[in-house]
Amino acid sequence: MNRYSIRTFALESFMIAVAIVFAFPVYVLVNLAVRSPSDTSSPVRPTASPTLANFTEAWQVGGLGGALINSLLVTVASVLVILAVSSLAAYPLARSTARWSRGTFLLIMLGLVLPFQLAALPLYQTVRDLGLLGSVWSLVLFYAGLQMPFTTFLYVGFLRALPRDFEEAAFIDGGTALQTFRYVVFPMLKPITATALVLNAVGVWNDFFTPLLYLSGTDQQTMPVAVAGFVGQYASDWNLIFAALLISIIPVLTVYLILQRSIINGFAGGLKG
Amino acid sequence: MTIDVKEPLQVQAVTAPRRRQLGAPPWWFAVPALLLFAFVVLVPSARGVYYAFTDWDGLDPQFSFIGLDNFVTMVDDPDALQAVWHTLLVAVAITVIQNGLGLLLALGVNTMIKSRNLLRVLLFAPAVLTPIVTAYLWRNLLGPDGAVNSLLGVVGLDSWRQNWLGDPDLALWMVVLVVVWQFAGYSMVIFVAGLQSIPKEIYEAAAIDGTGPVRRFWSIIRPLLAPAITINLMLSIIGGIKLFDQVYALTGGGPGHATDTISTLIYKDAFTLGEFGYSIALAVVLTVIVSVASAGQYAVLSRNEKAAS
Numbered sequence: 247m248n249r250y251s252i253r254t255f256a257l258e259s260f261m262i263a264v265a266i267v268f269a270f271p272v273y274v275l276v277n278l279a280v281r282s283p284s285d286t287s288s289p290v291r292p293t294a295s296p297t298l299a300n301f302t303e304a305w306q307v308g309g310l311g312g313a314l315i316n317s318l319l320v321t322v323a324s325v326l327v328i329l330a331v332s333s334l335a336a337y338p339l340a341r342s343t344a345r346w347s348r349g350t351f352l353l354i355m356l357g358l359v360l361p362f363q364l365a366a367l368p369l370y371q372t373v374r375d376l377g378l379l380g381s382v383w384s385l386v387l388f389y390a391g392l393q394m395p396f397t398t399f400l401y402v403g404f405l406r407a408l409p410r411d412f413e414e415a416a417f418i419d420g421g422t423a424l425q426t427f428r429y430v431v432f433p434m435l436k437p438i439t440a441t442a443l444v445l446n447a448v449g450v451w452n453d454f455f456t457p458l459l460y461l462s463g464t465d466q467q468t469m470p471v472a473v474a475g476f477v478g479q480y481a482s483d484w485n486l487i488f489a490a491l492l493i494s495i496i497p498v499l500t501v502y503l504i505l506q507r508s509i510i511n512g513f514a515g516g517l518k519g
Numbered sequence: 520m521t522i523d524v525k526e527p528l529q530v531q532a533v534t535a536p537r538r539r540q541l542g543a544p545p546w547w548f549a550v551p552a553l554l555l556f557a558f559v560v561l562v563p564s565a566r567g568v569y570y571a572f573t574d575w576d577g578l579d580p581q582f583s584f585i586g587l588d589n590f591v592t593m594v595d596d597p598d599a600l601q602a603v604w605h606t607l608l609v610a611v612a613i614t615v616i617q618n619g620l621g622l623l624l625a626l627g628v629n630t631m632i633k634s635r636n637l638l639r640v641l642l643f644a645p646a647v648l649t650p651i652v653t654a655y656l657w658r659n660l661l662g663p664d665g666a667v668n669s670l671l672g673v674v675g676l677d678s679w680r681q682n683w684l685g686d687p688d689l690a691l692w693m694v695v696l697v698v699v700w701q702f703a704g705y706s707m708v709i710f711v712a713g714l715q716s717i718p719k720e721i722y723e724a725a726a727i728d729g730t731g732p733v734r735r736f737w738s739i740i741r742p743l744l745a746p747a748i749t750i751n752l753m754l755s756i757i758g759g760i761k762l763f764d765q766v767y768a769l770t771g772g773g774p775g776h777a778t779d780t781i782s783t784l785i786y787k788d789a790f791t792l793g794e795f796g797y798s799i800a801l802a803v804v805l806t807v808i809v810s811v812a813s814a815g816q817y818a819v820l821s822r823n824e825k826a827a828s
Contacts, residue, residue, distance in 0.1 A: 250631060258632040264624070265641050268700065274666040275656050289659075289666040290673060335552035338544040350549060357560050359810050361761055363785050363802040365563035367795055368570060371577065372563065391559025394552050413544075423544050452649040454764045455782075459790075470651045474768070477655050484659050491652050502647045506640045509647065513705060514712035 279488035300489035304476070308490050313472035314497070316382050320468060321451045324389035328446050332394050333435060336401030337427055341410070351402065357395030362455065370459055380464030385457060389450050397442045404438040405431075444512025451498060469494045570796055571803045577795035589800035598776050599801065602784040606808070609695055609780060610759030617699045618751050621706025626736075628707065629714045639711065643704035650701065654768035657697045658684065661769075687777035690770050694778055697765050702758075706751050713747025714740070749821075756812050760805070781805045 274289050280296035287294075305311065339351045369388070370379075378384040412434065416426040432439075454470040461471055476490045502509055571589060575582040593599045624642060628635050645653060660666045661683040668680040684690050717740065725735050741748075763782035766772060772779035772787065779787075781801055789798035 250633075254631050257627060257630060258634060261624075261627045261632060261638055262634060264627075265638050268642055268645070268704075270666075270670075271653075271656055271660055271700070274660060278659075288669045288673070289664075290669045331552040331555060335549040338546050338548045341544055342546070346546065350553070353561075354552070354556060357556060359806075359813050360560060360564050361802065361805050361809050363761070363782055364567040364799070364806050365560055367577065367789055367799055367802070368563040368566040369559065387555070388559050391555040394556055395560075398552060423548075427544065427548070448647055452647075452651075454649070454651040454767075470649050470764075473649075473652055473655065477768075487655065488659070491656055494652055495648050498647055498649070499644070502644060503640075510639065510643055510708055513643075513646070514708045 275488055275492060278485055279492045281485050283483065283485050300485050301493060304486050304489040304493060308472060308476045309467070310469070310472055310476075310490065310493055313467045313469045316467060317451060317469040318497075320382050320385050320389070321447055323383075323386045324393070324450045325443060325446045327386060327390040328393045328397050329439060329442060331390060332397035332442070333401050333432060333439070334427065335394070336398045336405055337431060339398070340402045340405035354395045354398055357392075358399065362392060366455075366459055373460060378460075380461055380466050382461070382466050382468070384460060385468070388456055388460070389446075389453075392456075393446050393449065397446065400438050400442050401435065404435060408434060440508060441512045444509050448498075448509075567799050568803060571800040573796045575796040575799075576793050577789065578793075582796070585796075589797050590804075592797065593800060593804070598779065599784065601776055602779045602781050602801075603804065603808075605691060605778065606760055606762070606780045606782075606805075609691065609698075609762055610756055610812075612692075612695045613698050613702075613759040613762075614752060614755040616695065617703050617755050618706050618748075620699060620703040621751065622710050624703060624707040625710035625714060629711050639708070643708050645701040646705040646708075648701065650764040651768050653701050654697055654765040657693070657700075658769050661693055684770055685774055687774050690774060690778045694762070694765055694769055697769060698759070698762070702755070706755065709747050709751050709754075710744065713744045717743045749816075752816060753813070756816060757809060760809055760812060781808075 277293055278289055279300055280298065281293040282295070282297050282299065285293065285295075335354075339347055339354075373379055373384055412430050413426055416430045421430070452470065453468075454474070457468045457471045458474070461467055467475065473490060473494050477487055480486050572584055572586060573582045574585050574588075628638050628642070632638075662668075663682050663685075665683075667683065671677065671679045681689060683693050721739060721743070722735075725739050730739070761782055762780050763786070766778055766780055766783045767786070770778040772783045781804065785798050785801045785805070788794045788801065
């Protein structure tokens with residue numbers, strides 16, 4: 247059973263063939279992004295004389311640099327706020343069995359079901375009236391509210407399985423509730439914080455609907471909105487578009503390849519939480 | 520000093536049956552989260568439900584309450600009915616195909632093959648990419664002169680060449696294809712985690728008993744995989760029902776309305792037609808569908824999980 251048999255080899259070959267099929271779109275993406283528009287040969291054929299000209303042009307005309315910085319700021323700020331408020335809220339919700347605690351938890355779980363489409367338009371009105379349309383910082387606020395229920399759910403599940411002894415010891419030693427949380431409880435939450443960090447960071451970075459609604463028509467953009475605008479503007483110049491698409495995924499792909507193990511574990515980690 | 524203060528409490532905790540935890544965390548820890556939640560989700564959602572019964576256009580502060588009119592209009596609106604049907608079809612198709620494929624990939628990767636780690640990293644990679652970006656990529660691949668048709672020409676299947684996104688009968692399935700391509704690896708990763716939590720002894724015992732591979736999967740692995748199945752089905756069904764980005768980028772809901780889902784119709788009705796009230800009524804329908812799907816799935820799967828354990 248543990249030997250590398252002919253059957254294992256056949257399976258291995260088959261799985262590699264499947265992986266090649268999966269990778270095919272990415273091959274075409276890179277292949278066309280390094281091709282000059284004058285080259286009209288089949289998109290499947292490897293580009294004869296690769297060039298980086300598309301990348302420099304896409305970068306210059308698309309305002310991708312600004313979008314990249316905005317995306318980075320929004321993602322980092324949102325994730326920090328989400329993790330802070332959710333872990334803090336989860337602590338009493340997981341520990342108290344009082345009626346208010348159960349009720350509050352159920353209310354927050356309602357957030358797992360309500361689709362954002364329902365709140366989006368009234369929120370659009372509020373944001374417009376407050377003059378916050380087009381501000382990337384308003385996105386941080388939205389993501390904090392939108393992602394908090396799921397993150398709190400993860401934290402509560404994890405906390406309930408955690409013994410209370412350390413917190414009680416900290417209290418007896420004279421620690422305040424906030425100190426106990428900061429120095430005793432939060433460090434013990436590290437595994438679930440890693441999962442929540444990965445899921446929220448990927449979710450916020452990739453989100454399109456929220457910035458489409460609240461940033462449209464302004465000069466403030468995140469990467470997904472900038473890419474959509476770029477595609478609209480250069481509709482038929484696919485070599486240029488592909489360069490822009492590639493620029494937009496390189497940061498995520500780089501982080502993924504460096505941290506692949508933690509990221510995959512993060513996505514699979516919801517299973518235990 | 521500090522000890523003096525704490526001592527009575529400690530005694531109390533030991534003698535009385537513990538009703539409260541020592542130094543229980545204060546309730547106000549939940550306040551920041553609740554304020555954000557109320558501002559971003561609860562209050563706007565409640566207002567949304569109210570607006571669904573009005574003729575609000577999004578700008579005019581003067582609007583009137585029109586009862587069920589929006590919903591009555593919807594029943595006679597072929598675009599809306601089609602969008603509801605597309606939404607359900609896409610959600611079910613994605614759920615079945617993505618999880619079926621994900622499970623097969625997981626069973627293939629979770630073996631003795633040497634490339635298993637590399638394959639896992641590679642097959643999962645699309646799941647971290649931005650959906651709108653992968654959809655634009657596929658829009659080109661599936662175009663008349665795109666790589667898919669080109670590849671069919673290379674392997675001698677010229678007659679299979681299609682205008683994949685321009686054909687109303689095919690376009691919706693292309694949306695499904697793109698979503699499945701991106702997230703099959705995600706399902707796989709969750710299934711692999713589930714498979715690895717099954718103790719080796721169980722496989723060995725079954726092998727010694729001479730159980731065949733199909734029987735072994737159905738009677739032993741499947742019940743033990745129940746938590747992974749639950750999570751995967753939840754994620755893909757809810758994600759499928761809310762689908763927006765991929766449709767927006769691939770087809771924009773076209774050709775005609777052939778690929779419009781509830782989410783794309785909500786967006787169009789609000790921002791291109793200015794029918795905010797009607798658009799929110801559609802969002803209420805979406806909310807009902809999501810709630811029914813979650814509740815139904817939760818009930819069925821938690822019963823199965825209990826039966827399996």
